[in-house]
Amino acid sequence: MRRRKDSDQHLRHRDWFGSRLPLISLRYALAVAECLNFRHAANRLGTSQSSVSARIKALEEHLGIMLFERRHRGVRLTEAGRSFIVEVTAGIEHLDHAIKTAGAFSTGLVGRLHIGLHSLIAGGFLADLRRRYREEYPDVDLVIAEGRSADTIRQIREGSLDIAFVVGAVDAPDCHSREIWSEALVVAMPAGHRLAMGDHVLWQDLTSDVFVVRQGGAGPQARDHIVRRIAEQRKSPNIQRLDIGRDSLMHVIADGDGITLTTDSARHVQFPGVVFRPIADEPERAQFSAVWSPHNRSQALKNLLDLAAEMSRST
Structure with a gap:
C-alpha cells in the first residue's frame, strides 16, 4: 500500500x-x-x-x-x-x-564585438568610429586585437573575430569586405633628419634612406609600396624588416636608424624625436577595408558597419 x-x-x-x-x-x-x-x-x-x-x-x-x-x-x-x-x-x-x-x-544594444586591427590607432577615422559607436551603443563591449592582416582574416573565418580593418586589397573570397576610408601616405623620420625642416618630401629625396618596416601589421604592404616607388626612381631600396610593434618601430626611427612609410592617422600619436611629412608626389592613398564573415548575423556588427558607412559618406 x-x-x-x-x-x-x-x-x-x-x-x-x-x-x-x-x-x-x-x-x-x-x-x-x-x-x-x-x-x-x-x-x-x-x-x-x-x-x-x-x-x-x-x-x-x-x-x-x-x-x-x-x-x-x-x-x-x-x-x-x-x-x-x-x-x-x-x-x-x-x-x-x-x-x-x-x-x-x-537589436544590437547589448553584446560584445571582437575587432581586429593592423595596429592600434589613436586618431583618424577609425578612432572616430570607435568613439561614435561607444556613444550610441554604450552597452556593447569592443574587444580590440592587433595582428597581421592574414592572421585577422583567418580569425574572421574561425569566428574568433567579428570584424577586421585591414590596409589594401582583401584577398578573401569567402568573406565579405567593404572599403571604408582612405588616408594619405606620410613618411616618419627622425626629428634631426635632413628633410625634417621642410613641409613635405619627394620620393626622389628618399632613395638613399634606409626604410624600416614591420614584419607584421601593414608592414608587408608598406614594403611593397616602397619597392615600387624607389624602383620608379631607378634606384634599389634599402629596406630592413623588423618583427616589432608600431611603438617600438617609432622608437627605432627616433634613434635615427631609418625612416618608415605610414599613414596620416599616425600623426595623432606623439612620438618624441619623430616627425611626419607628407609625400608631395605620391598619387595614391592607403585604402582601409572592413572584413567580416557572411555567416555572422550579429546585429551589433551590422550597427557598426552601418555607422561606418554613414561616416564614410559624410567624409
Whole structure:
C-alpha cells in the first residue's frame, strides 16, 4: 500500500513538472495574490471576474493543490499558495529579464564585438568610429586585437573575430569586405633628419634612406609600396624588416636608424624625436577595408558597419 502511495505521488510530481502551465494562468494567480480579491484582480487585468475565477480553478486542479481559500469578501493564500506565488514571482521576473535581454541582443544594444586591427590607432577615422559607436551603443563591449592582416582574416573565418580593418586589397573570397576610408601616405623620420625642416618630401629625396618596416601589421604592404616607388626612381631600396610593434618601430626611427612609410592617422600619436611629412608626389592613398564573415548575423556588427558607412559618406 505504501509503495502504491509513493508511486502515485511520484507520478503527480512528474506530471506537474513535465507539463506546460499557461503563462496567463500564472499572471492571473499573481494578480489575485496581490489583490486578494477576484473582482479587483479582474479589473486590474482588464478581464471578467468569471474568467479569473475559472483560470485559478483550472490551475489549482492542474497542480493538485489549493492556492487560495475563498471567503465572502475575498480570498486568502494557503500555505502552499504562498510558497507557490513566491517561486512564480521569481520565475516571472527571470522570464521578463530573459525576454528583455534577448531583445537587447537582437537589436544590437547589448553584446560584445571582437575587432581586429593592423595596429592600434589613436586618431583618424577609425578612432572616430570607435568613439561614435561607444556613444550610441554604450552597452556593447569592443574587444580590440592587433595582428597581421592574414592572421585577422583567418580569425574572421574561425569566428574568433567579428570584424577586421585591414590596409589594401582583401584577398578573401569567402568573406565579405567593404572599403571604408582612405588616408594619405606620410613618411616618419627622425626629428634631426635632413628633410625634417621642410613641409613635405619627394620620393626622389628618399632613395638613399634606409626604410624600416614591420614584419607584421601593414608592414608587408608598406614594403611593397616602397619597392615600387624607389624602383620608379631607378634606384634599389634599402629596406630592413623588423618583427616589432608600431611603438617600438617609432622608437627605432627616433634613434635615427631609418625612416618608415605610414599613414596620416599616425600623426595623432606623439612620438618624441619623430616627425611626419607628407609625400608631395605620391598619387595614391592607403585604402582601409572592413572584413567580416557572411555567416555572422550579429546585429551589433551590422550597427557598426552601418555607422561606418554613414561616416564614410559624410567624409
